[in-house]
Each structure stands twice: as C-alpha cells, then as structure tokens.
Amino acid sequence: MAQQVRGVVAHKKGEPVTVETIVVPDPGPGEAVVQVQACGVCHTDLHYREGGITDAFPFLLGHEAAGVVESVGEGVTDVAPGDYVVLNWRAVCGQCRACRRGEPWYCFNTHNAAQKMTLESGQELSPALGIGAFAEKTLVHAGQATLVNPAARPEVAGLLGCGVMAGLGAAINTGKVGRGDSIAVIGCGGVGNAAIAGARLAGATTIIAIDVDNRKLEWAKEFGATHTINSRENDPVEGVQALTDGNGANVVVDAVGRPETFTQAFYARDLAGTVVLVGVPTPEMRIELPLLDVFGRGGATKSSWYGDCLPSRDFPLLIDLFLQGRLPLDKFVSETIGLDDVEEAFHRMERGEVLRSVVVL
Numbered sequence: 001m002a003q004q005v006r007g008v009v010a011h012k013k014g015e016p017v018t019v020e021t022i023v024v025p026d027p028g029p030g031e032a033v034v035q036v037q038a039c040g041v042c043h044t045d046l047h048y049r050e051g052g053i054t055d056a057f058p059f060l061l062g063h064e065a066a067g068v069v070e071s072v073g074e075g076v077t078d079v080a081p082g083d084y085v086v087l088n089w090r091a092v093c094g095q096c097r098a099c100r101r102g103e104p105w106y107c108f109n110t111h112n113a114a115q116k117m118t119l120e121s122g123q124e125l126s127p128a129l130g131i132g133a134f135a136e137k138t139l140v141h142a143g144q145a146t147l148v149n150p151a152a153r154p155e156v157a158g159l160l161g162c163g164v165m166a167g168l169g170a171a172i173n174t175g176k177v178g179r180g181d182s183i184a185v186i187g188c189g190g191v192g193n194a195a196i197a198g199a200r201l202a203g204a205t206t207i208i209a210i211d212v213d214n215r216k217l218e219w220a221k222e223f224g225a226t227h228t229i230n231s232r233e234n235d236p237v238e239g240v241q242a243l244t245d246g247n248g249a250n251v252v253v254d255a256v257g258r259p260e261t262f263t264q265a266f267y268a269r270d271l272a273g274t275v276v277l278v279g280v281p282t283p284e285m286r287i288e289l290p291l292l293d294v295f296g297r298g299g300a301t302k303s304s305w306y307g308d309c310l311p312s313r314d315f316p317l318l319i320d321l322f323l324q325g326r327l328p329l330d331k332f333v334s335e336t337i338g339l340d341d342v343e344e345a346f347h348r349m350e351r352g353e354v355l356r357s358v359v360v361l
C-alpha cells in the first residue's frame with residue numbers, strides 16, 4: 001500500500017516551495033522506504049529551486065538526511081527495518097568503467113529507486129539528487145541508505161549526506177591535504193567550513209578561510225582556520241601569498257563556484273599546487289585564463305563531486321570521529337526547523353545567517 005506523507009515541493013523556477021501531500025510507493029526490488037528524522041538545507045536545494053540543475057520540475061527537495069529504515073523490497077540484504085541510516089546520493093554500481101577501474105567514488109551509474117514518488121494528482125516528482133528527504137518518508141535504492149552508529153543524533157549525522165561530506169572530502173580526498181600542508185578555502189558556508197574541518201583533521205598547519213562575510217570567517221576559526229581574509233576588503237590572492245612566504249597555498253578549495261572565485265583559487269595556490277572546485281557553477285558561467293599560466297603554474301585543477309567519497313567507507317568513519325570528539329559535526333547545525341520553514345531557511349542561507357538549517361521530523 002502506497003503511503004501519503006508531507007513533503008516540500010518546488011513547482012516552478014524561482015517560486016517559493018510549498019508543503020504538499022506526497023505519495024510514497026511500497027519498496028520494490030532493491031528499494032527501501034526510510035522514515036526521515038532530519039534533513040539539512042543545502043545550497044544545492046536552492047540551485048534546484050532556481051532551475052540551475054535541471055528543468056525536471058516538480059522537485060521533491062531535501063537530500064542531507066538521516067532516518068530509520070521502515071521497510072525494504074525484495075532482495076535487500078544490506079539494510080533491514082529499524083536500521084539507523086544516513087542517505088547518500090552515491091549508491092555505487094560496481095560494474096561501470098569507474099567501478100571496474102577500482103575508483104568507485106567516480107561511479108557513472110549510481111543507483112536510485114526505480115519507482116517514482118508522486119503528487120496526489122499522480123504527477124511524478126523528481127527527487128533532489130535522487131533522494132527527496134524534506135518529507136516524512138522517502139523511497140530510495142537500498143544502496144542509498146548507509147548504516148551508521150545511532151549514538152550520533154539525526155540532525156548531525158544527516159549532514160554527512162551531502163554538504164559536509166562534500167567539503168571534508170574536497171580537502172582530504174580530492175585535494176589530498178596532509179600533515180604540514182597549507183590550504184586556503186574560498187567560501188565558508190557549510191561546504192567550505194567542512195573543508196576547513198577536514199584540513200585540520202588531516203594535519204594542515206596553515207588553514208586560510210576566505211569569505212565576503214565576517215560572520216562566516218568567525219565560524220571558520222571554530223572549525224580550525226588559522227587565518228581569515230575578507231575578500232571584499234582585501235585581495236585574497238595577495239593575502240594567501242603573504243601568509244605562505246610569498247608562495248601560495250598547496251591546496252585551494254573553491255567552495256563558491258563562480259568565475260572570480262575560481263580565478264582567485266587558480267592564482268592563490270603555490271606552483272604545482274592543487275585547485276579543487278567543489279562549489280557548483282551555473283550554465284552561463286565562463287572562465288578565461290592565459291593558457292601559459294595553466295601550463296606554467298603546473299599542478300592540478302580538479303573538481304570534487306561529493307568530496308570523492310565512498311559512503312559505506314566514509315560515513316561510519318566520520319561518525320566515529322564525531323563521537324570521539326575529533327570532528328565537530330554538531331557545530332554545523334545553526335538551527336532546527338520544521339518542514340514548513342524551508343522557504344524561510346533559503347532566505348536565511350542567502351543572507352548568510354546560518355551554516356545549516358536542519359529540518360527535524
């Protein structure tokens with residue numbers, strides 16, 4: 001029997017989201033229905049609402065979630081009803097060319113539920129990142145539900161499902177920041193501050209936070225920034241060079257994703273250093289760089305999709321570090337809100353008042 005629950009839907013580009021009745025089918029083969037306990041508001045939800053990701057409206061938003069498995073379909077063996085899980089958007093297939101090369105974090109054929117959740121009218125919904133968890137219950141592929149230690153409360157654990165994992169992984173997995181390295185992070189929202197926390201965990205000694213908002217820079221210090229630069233007041237490239245003996249940082253993470261921040265990242269790194277782009281650009285954005293600088297500065301410019309994470313490897317490990325007091329995941333939770341407050345949470349995010357608003361159900 002399909003169930004009816006409440007969920008947050010974006011119907012049209014740029015229009016406020018609304019809470020609607022969502023029809024959630026029983027799980028089919030390989031699927032699971034998860035009772036959502038908490039779901040963070042990520043900037044990517046706003047990108048969906050703005051039509052910046054695809055045109056496949058209506059969207060069921062929300063994708064940074066933790067909850068309890070309610071039921072599973074045929075053939076599901078990895079999770080069972082009652083299990084405490086964090087939802088992920090990288091249920092790897094094990095068969096595509098990336099998986100076969102032993103690089104499953106690039107999996108090109110990740111699993112999502114085969115059935116569709118719908119509105120009461122029967123209109124099919126596009127779940128954000130194949131999850132759709134601003135809802136009391138959601139239908140996912142069972143591989144999208146990763147078991148973690150239930151000692152971590154849902155509003156904290158769920159954040160690993162997207163932005164915090166993306167930031168931590170951008171520094172640790174993609175940027176390969178290590179002991180004694182210098183790193184600069186441009187854009188210190190949930191994603192950027194997670195990159196800062198990751199850099200501290202990995203042993204970086206110079207951690208430079210860059211933002212246009214002083215509130216974000218204050219928070220960045222709590223996550224491990226050793227220096228801060230307000231790039232509205234000071235040139236960030238010169239600032240990073242001044243803090244790194246004139247050289248630039250070993251790794252620069254762009255957690256904004258705009259041509260000007262990417263260019264800053266490109267020039268703020270040391271020769272042979274690494275630029276990591278984790279912020280998501282929009283389709284009309286362009287960059288122009290002297291090709292000689294691309295060659296002459298050496299190193300690498302890399303994109304980081306979901307922090308190059310492998311959920312089954314990384315979620316339990318990061319939850320353990322949190323429970324041991326070595327990773328302050330709880331500091332990302334600025335406020336807990338209800339399903340009806342998502343639109344207002346978008347505005348608070350735009351005004352820079354929060355790192356994460358988390359819907360608690």
Ligand SMILES: NC(=O)c1ccc[n+]([C@@H]2O[C@H](COP(=O)([O-])OP(=O)(O)OC[C@H]3O[C@@H](n4cnc5c(N)ncnc54)[C@H](O)[C@@H]3O)[C@@H](O)[C@H]2O)c1
Nearest residue numbers: 043044163166187188189190191211212278279280305306
């Ligand atoms: N690659 C991935 O897998 C992945 C995953 C999650 C989110 N994201 C993307 O990461 C980006 C950040 O997400 P978030 O949730 O942290 O957003 P956020 O809105 O919480 O944070 C963005 C931060 O950037 C700052 N900022 C804006 N313009 C700036 C500029 N020109 N220079 C310096 N700082 C600037 C803002 O003040 C804010 O602190 C978004 O584009 C989001 O879509 C990517």
Ligand SMILES: [Zn+2]
Nearest residue numbers: 093096099107
């Ligand atoms: Zn694959």
Ligand SMILES: [Zn+2]
Nearest residue numbers: 042044162163
């Ligand atoms: Zn996200």
